[in-house]
Amino acid sequence: MPSLKSLKMRITSVKSTQKITKAMKMVAAAKLRRAQEAAEAARPYSVRMAAVMASLASRVTVGPESPRLLAGTGKDQVHLLVVCSSERGLAGGFNSNIAKLARRTLEELQGQGKTVKLMFVGKKARAPFARTHKDLIVGTVDMSHIKNVGFADAKAVADDVVARFDAGEFDVAHLFFSTFKSALTQEPTRLQIIPAALPAGDAKGADASVEYEPDEESILADLLPKNLAVQVFRALLENAASEQGSRMTAMDSATRNAGDMINKLSITYNRTRQAAITKELIEIISGAEAL
Amino acid sequence: MAELLDFELVSPERRLAKAKVAMVVVPGVEGDFGVLPGHAPMMSTIRPGAIAIHETDGGPATQRFFIDGGFAEVTETGLTILAEQATPVAEIDVAAVATQLAAARAAGDEAAMARLEAMQAAATN
Secondary structure: OOOHHHHHHHHHHHHHHHHHHHHHHHHHHHHHHHHHHHHHHHHHHHHHHHHHHHHHHOOOOOOOOOOHHHHOOOOOOEEEEEEEOOOOOOEOEHHHHHHHHHHHHHHHHHHOOOEEEEEEEOOOOHHHHHHHOHHHEEEEEOOOOOOOOOHHHHHHHHHHHHHHHHOOOOOEEEEEEEEEOOOOOEEEEEEEEEOOOOOOOOHHHHHOOOEEEOOHHHHHHHHHHHHHHHHHHHHHHHHHHHHHHHHHHHHHHHHHHHHHHHHHHHHHHHHHHHHHHHHHHHHHHHHHHHO | OOOOEEEEEEOOOOEEEEEEEOEEEEEEOOEEEEEOOOOOOEEEEEOOEEEEEEOOOOOOOOEEEEEOOEEEEEOOOEEEEEEOOEEEHHHOOHHHHHHHHHHHHHHOOHHHHHHHHHHHHHHHO
8 A cells, every 4th residue: 555645746746737737728728719809801802712713613624725724634643641730749549530531631642642742731640651761751840830820821831832843743633631510529631732623613703794804714824823822821720729629638638637636545545544534543552551 | 763782892801891882892703793782693703803882873972992802792682702811901001012012022022022913003092
């Protein structure tokens, strides 16, 4: 049986751990609210952009003359996986879930004989791949100095991806991030960004006689890189919200576990203390009786 | 004319303005165009320049934003401008723009030069 002193020390240490996890949970909750607001504020733009892309898609037929971001290179030999994760750990299964999905895709693609390259936004998903697929990593974007993701950050990532595409480094690009469903559920998601998957044009957009200035093709060529940046931005915002949601849940259960542990330890402590007192009493009484 | 135009200016980060206005002048790539209520549907890309918002019919421009390129969509109901960056013209720091412009000229960065020149023009007139 552990001594009274060591029990007391364990209780104090679990209590201070509980304080930390509780604080982290509250910080995550506050950050989650902010991240959700940011995601909410960004919605009108992406909704509009999707609508514009859809109405353009209904007018433009994809052919060899289409912009390469839309038509692709005509091959699908080299795949680039852009994996977005967070910069900090202690967020439950958030990072490992994204990494797992990316790894599954990677193995699947390699199984089909494709070449895979990896690019990371945020360092946490990098670590598991750095051990096994070090030679496949072509770039890591450090986000640790960024507190709130801005569009400029997303644009820098998108520009980098487009530059690599133009340089012929890959044929198809996938984006990995975590979709925020609620504070309790986040879903790792894979999205193909190059060649762009155009949303099916709705009939309404096709009916209206819309003038295009300049023509549809040039607008589309202008919009495609922007759309890419918007998609990356959305992914980063979703990720930010998911990270905080996931951390909040993880820290909540950690706080609860610490509470349970404190209860158990307190019971053991009290029992041990009572046993010690009883033992002392028996010793005194039997000593007195012997006289 | 009492009819007003639904005007919306959105950046990727947030909605910057949403109002009912009489007219908006947009610097399209093929020339400036004014959008009034009932304008035929159109889509146009925007070159760097200032959009002028006229809140009252025939009145002066009440609000001006410098747009660093973007996209305008006119539908039957209104005008939406998707801008990557929009700054109220009044908030442009003319001196800072001038130094940046000089730096861009020295570096021979033509894209930045065109952008900054447009910014300067918007701020000064």
